[in-house]
Amino acid sequence: MDVLDWLTAALGEDVVAAGVLSTDPALLDASRGDRSGWRADGEPRAIVFAASVEHVQATLRAASEFRVPVVPRGAGTGLAGGAGGTSGSIVLDVSRMDRILEIVPEDQLAVVQPGVINSDLNAALEPHGLFFAPDPASKAVSTVGGNIATNAGGLLCAKYGVTREAVLGLDVVLADGRLIRTGHRTVKGVTGYDLTALFVGSEGTLGVIVGATVRALPIPPGEPRTLGALFPDVRAAAAAAARITAARLRPAxxxxxxxxxLERIAAYLGEETIRDAFGATAGTSHLLxxxxxxxxxxxxxxxxALIRATGGTVRVAADAAEGERLLAIRRAFHPALAATGEVLIEDVAVPRSRMPEMFDAIERISERYGIPIPTVAHAGDGNLHPNFVFTxxxxxxxxxxxxxxxFRTAVDxxxxxxxxxGIGVLKRRWLADELGPDSYELQVKLKSVFDPLGILNPGKVFG
Structure with a gap:
């Protein structure tokens, strides 16, 4: 008996016949990559479209029995190659586990399965006057489980933090098929080690998330106020962002x-869009x-006032509709780049006070290698997304x-x-340089505690 025979028996013939277990070459091929453009070599052995916790447990028990690697996967919207199905692996797709199990307005929390789409959760919370703060650009298609696995962020991080701040507890299936529950439904809870925080951002290397209790926040009262500004150079724009933070203002x-x-966005949307937004087209950098x-x-x-004092031309939106038009300029960044070539979307973070230096370094690196590197930054928290455009x-x-x-410059x-x-496949070669030898060794040993056979997402993060 091989692993697929064992797994078929464990799942049940009727479940397998319903399409939970598949070896369809087209499905296997589609599972090899993500939105980073990276694709795994070879072909996975099978894909399991888990619809229940029991399906996940059966898959991991089979994988442990036969020492077969398992690659957990959600919507496949990652940008680091972390969920690509590798050669000979079983891809464990949890996107069909997509139910919102509970919303408790009194406790400002929700209990969800990992396949719930981020924006669908917000749509369910809105009638209760609540929202789920993690706000990745992929929120219309990415899953809450994927948000948790990568500790995703987004535009609202400056005020509301990344996904870790929104997770109260997790249900996780370990490599051997055991189900554990971490965390609490209470606001406070410090019993034992914080395993919940450990699993957040672990990229499927420690266990498979099958449920989450997440924090919901009250929708802020009133109408948001949005402003957009143009600057003669990116250093001035970064300085203005730093001044806003230093003034103890808390933009969302x-x-x-x-x-x-901005040049590529203007070409994509039309110069008149930028002119209508700001009343002018002068300026080389934009702060929203x-x-x-x-x-x-x-x-x-x-x-x-701070923006004007730093040399920017600013326009304050008159209402929410005009604010949305300003936000649309930012949201056009990725499609504008995709229209000009292939794009490697990268991600580094520096202290907010060092952003001007990081932008200077990006410009130097672009000139040194002759590669366009248009960059957008979550300026409120120092998170930059340099995008390498190539053929x-x-x-x-x-x-x-x-x-x-x-990467080395950001760490320096x-x-x-x-x-x-996240690290996934694309950044693992630089991981030890940032962590240092002792911390790196400790983290490798920590993974072996949760995954002694090394079957959970091998080749990702720690290589």
């Missing part, structure tokens, strides 16, 4: 587009700031060399390799 959104990014809550109007006025389909060696230069500035995308 603060996004920075450098000159190459949005405040919510009771003090939004006063905070927006204070931020506008594909494969990422050229010089792009990886430029990326390595960029006191920053990190990734603020929200």
């Amino acid at each position: 959104v603060m996004e920075l587009l450098d000159g190459p990014a 700031v949005q405040f919510d809550g009771d003090g939004a109007t006063a905070d927006a006025e204070a931020a506008a 594909g389909p494969a990422v050229p060696d010089e792009v990886w060399e430029a990326a390595g230069d960029l 500035l006191g920053g990190t390799l990734t603020g929200e995308h």
